[in-house]
Structures are given as structure tokens and as C-alpha cells.
Amino acid sequence: MDYAMIEIFLIAIGAGIVGSILGLGGGIIIVPTLTLLFGLPIRTAVAASTVSIIATSTGAAVAYLQDRLTNTRVAMWLEMGTATGALTGALLAGVVNQRFLFVLFGLLLGYSGYNMFRARKSELPTGVVPDRLSQKLNLGGSYYDHLQHRQIDYQVTGTIPGLIIMYFSGAAAGLLGIGAGIFKVSAMDQVMRMPFKASTATSNFMIGVTAASGAVVYFARGDVKPLVAGPVVLGVLLGALVGTRLMIRMRTTTIRKLFIPLIAYTAVEMIYKGVKWW
Numbered sequence: 001m002d003y004a005m006i007e008i009f010l011i012a013i014g015a016g017i018v019g020s021i022l023g024l025g026g027g028i029i030i031v032p033t034l035t036l037l038f039g040l041p042i043r044t045a046v047a048a049s050t051v052s053i054i055a056t057s058t059g060a061a062v063a064y065l066q067d068r069l070t071n072t073r074v075a076m077w078l079e080m081g082t083a084t085g086a087l088t089g090a091l092l093a094g095v096v097n098q099r100f101l102f103v104l105f106g107l108l109l110g111y112s113g114y115n116m117f118r119a120r121k122s123e124l125p126t127g128v129v130p131d132r133l134s135q136k137l138n139l140g141g142s143y144y145d146h147l148q149h150r151q152i153d154y155q156v157t158g159t160i161p162g163l164i165i166m167y168f169s170g171a172a173a174g175l176l177g178i179g180a181g182i183f184k185v186s187a188m189d190q191v192m193r194m195p196f197k198a199s200t201a202t203s204n205f206m207i208g209v210t211a212a213s214g215a216v217v218y219f220a221r222g223d224v225k226p227l228v229a230g231p232v233v234l235g236v237l238l239g240a241l242v243g244t245r246l247m248i249r250m251r252t253t254t255i256r257k258l259f260i261p262l263i264a265y266t267a268v269e270m271i272y273k274g275v276k277w278w
Contacts, residue, residue: 008033017239023202023204029266030052053236054233055233055237078206090175130157
């Protein structure tokens with residue numbers, strides 16, 4: 001068990017790096033790793049992942065807030081939907097069939113990979129016209145891009161559609177323990193037309209609150225196993241601190257292209273296992 005804990009810790013470091021860079025919380029690696037490689041029940045894996053997402057958010061949020069990459073106004077607006085959805089999803093997780101969870105998780109990963117592939121050549125959104133609610137809430141933002149050595153000013157649109165998507169992303173977070181960064185980043189990047197770096201940073205800020213809403217249910221149900229969650233949380237936190245330093249110096253196109261094969265491979269593995277059990 002000691003060797004297994006060390007292996008889980010090392011994998012969690014990688015998950016924290018990936019999660020903080022992409023704003024996905026690390027669940028895209030933690031859940032399939034614990035279930036496929038270590039043979040743990042998916043609810044135990046999801047519970048450990050949910051707790052670790054809080055660590056990812058904490059580690060990444062500090063760095064991204066200092067660099068002004070996080071749009072806190074957008075985060076607070078969208079969190080109304082994600083927190084409610086997370087509680088709904090966590091309650092449903094206790095009654096949903098495990099096979100369905102595997103297939104659904106794989107499909108979500110596939111959808112995320114498809115969106116990243118479509119936008120693989122885009123560095124910054126152009127021609128964004130803020131909607132009326134976005135202007136009223138002053139959701140636009142700015143940050144300094146260390147790679148381009150200039151200030152990036154941007155506007156936000158799709159305020160209401162973004163909030164609706166956030167409810168469903170929160171439900172996915174509570175159901176699968178993935179932080180739902182898959183939906184969050186995609187919604188902010190493609191629906192609300194925010195820069196990808198600002199989207200991932202804001203997603204990292206949000207996923208901790210979303211995961212905390214669902215973690216209460218997992219703790220109450222006894223799904224959180226300390227010998228599993230402990231090394232996962234420590235590894236993910238360390239990885240998140242490293243990942244934030246890397247992300248601010250990477251090109252958006254590089255971030256997208258780098259993890260498309262990883263997401264696609266994991267999606268196929270999870271769907272295959274879910275279908276095999278059917």
C-alpha cells in the first residue's frame with residue numbers, strides 16, 4: 001500500500017500541473033487513474049478527486065489572482081449556477097449506475113478534446129461585442145501577458161447562456177468529481193468569448209467553490225478514504241503551484257495542442273470500460 005500511495009502522489013502532481021494549466025481541476029487524470037490503474041471504486045475515486053480539486057483551486061488561485069488573470073466578477077456571476085448544480089450532481093451520484101458514470105465521464109472528455117481541437121490555432125478572441133448585462137455587471141477585464149509582453153484588454157458576452165451552462169457544469173462536477181472545468185473553460189472561451197488564459201484561471205478559481213459544495217455530500221456518505229485522498233490532495237496541490245508558473249509563460253495554442261491527445265486517449269479508455277461492463 002505504501003508504494004501505491006507514492007505512485008498516487010506522483011501521478012497527482014502531474015494531475016495538478018495539468019489541472020492548473022487547463023483549468024480542469026486535475027479530475028481528468030485522477031478519476032481514470034484511480035479506477036483503471038488502481039482498481040478503486042469510482043465513487044471513492046470521485047470523492048478523492050473532489051477533495052483534491054479544492055487544493056488545486058487554492059494553489060492556483062493565489063498565483064492567478066496576483067497576475068490578474070482571474071476575472072473575479074465573472075467567477076462570482078457564474079458560481080451561482082455551478083454551486084447549485086454541484087449539490088444536485090452530488091446527490092444524484094449516490095443512485096446513478098457506475099457504468100453510466102464511466103461512459104458520461106468519457107463523453108465529457110471527448111467533448112472537451114473536440115473543442116480544444118477546433119480552437120487550436122486561436123490565440124485571442126476578436127470582435128467581441130459585450131451584451132447589455134455584461135456591460136451592467138462590468139464583466140470585462142485585462143491582464144498582462146508575460147509571453148507577448150503587453151496588456152490584454154477584453155470584453156465578455158453571452159452572460160445568460162454562460163450562467164445556464166454553469167448549472168449543468170456544476171451538476172457534472174458533483175456527479176463526477178472533475179471540477180467541471182471542461183464545461184467552465186469551454187463556456188467562457190467559446191460562449192462568453194474570454195481569452196483562453198483568463199478562462200482557465202477563472203475556472204481554477206471557481207472549481208474550488210463548486211467542489212466544496214459537492215464534497216460535503218461525499219464526506220457525509222463516507223466515500224472519502226484518507227489513505228487515498230491524502231496523497232492525492234498533497235500531490236495535486238504541489239502540481240498546481242508548479243502549473244501556474246508554467247501557464248503564464250505558455251502560448252494559448254501550445255496549451256490547447258499539448259493535452260488534446262491525453263484527453264482523447266483517456267476519453268476512449270473510460271468509454272470502453274463503461275461499455276464493457278454493460
